[in-house]
Amino acid sequence: MSKDKLTIGAILFPEYDLLDVNGPLRMFGALENVNILMISQHGDKIKSGSKIGNYTEYNFGNCPEFDILFVPGGMGTRKEVNNPVLLEFIKNQIPKVKYVLIVCTGAGLVAKTGLLDGKKATTNKLAWQWVTSQGPNVLWKKKARWVVDGKIYTSAGVSAGMDMALGFISDVYGRKVANDVALKTEYDWHTDPNWDPFGEKI
């Protein structure tokens, strides 16, 4: 296992998707050498699209540097693509971080910054049209549970974030570590990034 301590910066915004965030972060939270920063524009409590929510400890002004930028999706993305403060924050982080992990419609936010242009990516299948319209120059792949292009990971909708998180853990810390997290969470990990019955259905 890599001994590198990695810090994740998870970016939350109003009406983020509850499982996009807490599914993958539960997988990462099982690792001793991963630290998680919860960040939102104004800090404090933040409500997901399911009404209940998480609390964030940092705002865009006071958050420390991190190694992994984590961007979830959710219905709030439709409003946030018009929030220049959020887009600017994301845009500024991407060149600085070691990895970018994007779940579900979070790809719409990142695509809007232009920084996915020319990269392979996937996203939520029911929201396919809206997300892909945010980045016409992204190389969108419809049938995929998750996609890796260099340091950028994108996943399909909501639950796919957990498969991608375990895929990332496997890539960075080894398959044994990822299998162990899946076992401890009794999670039926779809280990094949090309497994995607939803991309076929929709």
Added chain:
Amino acid sequence: MSKDKLTIGAILFPEYDLLDVNGPLRMFGALENVNILMISQHGDKIKSGSKIGNYTEYNFGNCPEFDILFVPGGMGTRKEVNNPVLLEFIKNQIPKVKYVLIVCTGAGLVAKTGLLDGKKATTNKLAWQWVTSQGPNVLWKKKARWVVDGKIYTSAGVSAGMDMALGFISDVYGRKVANDVALKTEYDWHTDPNWDPFGEKI
């Protein structure tokens, strides 16, 4: 679909499991006629075993009545089985509510109250010995993703809570509604409550 508006009372405690809570509640949050109350002993922010956490809006003294008692698991259960205030709160709710949904090691807390005695139930597979020792008179079923006994639903570990939540939604609102939630969350729902590779492995 039943037109009944159901209110869930989700009980959080320090070091609850992040996915035990947010996985099932994301499934319920997709339903218009379900309301969720986040409750903890002291209210306010509460840290999961993954360090980050949710915020709760109610404490044991001021929470309104609810229809569904939701009890998650997590490492915190080991301490909370010795918290008489939490056990008393849970014990008082069970006879009053329409349904009880218990995820993972949350079964240890409820078993400790004695109110699972003589009932069929399951729990986390890695923590099997500890949880079952809290309720020697419970009819524990080792190979199960989730178990229903009357109004009480129990699930296996962590991720199993999502399968149980969809099973409950199917029982109460119909299979079509549950399938629709699984599709929208791109969740590969294990529809068979007897599916359990983890019960065999451990």
